[in-house]
Amino acid sequence: MMSPRLLFVDDEPGIRATLAAILKQRGFEVTAASTVSEALNLISRQTFDVLLSDLNIGEAGDGFTVVSAMRRTQPEAATFILTGYPAFETALEAIRQQVDDYFVKPADVHELIEKIQSRLTDPKKEIHRIQPRRLPGILEENKREIFVRWLEAARADASIDSSRLSDQELTDQLPLLIDEIVSAEIGQKSSAKALNAAQRHGSARFQQGYTIPAVIREARILHEVISRVVQENLLAVEISFLITDIMQIGETIQAFLEESIRSFLHHRHAVAEQADGKGKSILLLSADRELLMLRDYVLQSAGFAVARADSRQEALHLLESSFEALVISYSVAGADLVELTEIFRTRNSNSPIIAITKGSWQDLKINPDFTVSGEDGPEALLGVLETALTRTQLGLVK
Secondary structure, eight states, X not given: OOOOEEEEEOSOHHHHHHHHHHHHHTTOEEEEESSHHHHHHHHHHOOOSEEEEESOBSBTTTHHHHHHHHHHHOTTSEEEEEEXXXXXXXXXXXXXXXXXXXXXXXXXXXXXXXXXXXXXXXXXXXXXGSXXXXXXXXXXXXXXXXXXHHHHHHHHOHHHHTTOOOHHHHTTTHHHHHHHHHHOOTTOOOOHHHHHHHHHHHHHXXXXXXXXXXXXXXXXXXXXXXXXXXXXXXXXXXXXXXXXXXXXXXXXXXHHHHHHHXXXXXXXXXXXXXXXXXXXXXXXXXXXXXXXXXXXXXXXXXXXXXXXXXXXXHHHHHXXXXXXXXXXXXXXXXXXXXXXXXXXXXXXXXXXXXEXXXXXXXXXXXOOSXXXXXXXXXXXXXXXXXXXXXXXXXXXXX
């Protein structure tokens, strides 16, 4: 039996050499091309059973030029494309070009080979010939995958994983929300059961010491995970309903998020009313004098008693006193940052540390109770500080 002849087109030398070698080991006779013109020349002179082409060969979308040439001259050949995170238009073009399937980079090699072999064994199983389905049905089949991916992404997100929750605590309301997304109908309001779950979620997140940006980030991660699953299954989706189905998904997540935040704020305000937050002593450390003065003004305007320092020596002097919270900026040098936070933690064991972050600064070996991006502005800092102090009152600072 002759080995299947496969044309592999990719402009990245490392991928071209490595994947071609793997395909050869699995029984394919592989011819590799690095440019569109080289691929078109090979198609005009040789016959192939399979085309596997990167989508972007030099220019975005050039892979479809190769696909079109293969379809026109060798219509019986199986055609597959490799792409990064695909845009909606990419999937529509794949359908229009009658591509058998596409693989999202980095592609699972075992899955890629199995699909190619399956297509060669039974041409009737071409992906683009299956009966398209509504998006909720596809998401129903992938509920477990959505759950697992969300948990992995949440654990990898510093603003969420810093809460140190168990998997059960982190995902408590997630299965119900996914069910709501799958079952919601166009134009239908969220069910009472889902809204009650959102209220419990917001209350729990406050009790667990979350910030509102972290609650919002959770919802964004869910939307990103679902979008990824949609992209990976676009060739099986009923395109005529896709836009309305996606809009319904977004509306369901947004309704859940809004109800969660309302509940979060309700509980935060209730706790804040029980304890006068005015005059609480805050230590503010930053090496950027201008930002130090601006944040000092914001905090004092909100009623806090602020002690500030822009040098290590001044900070060490202030640390001889007790404070109810430390706000420390990414502008503080790495060694000083570690030293000062350790001293503060030793002398103020029940007081929270809030780190104002920027970029990869979060990778430094410190252990703040809360983080807030310096780009989010004063309202975000005040919100995190209020949450930190009420969390202290509830005995949640670790």
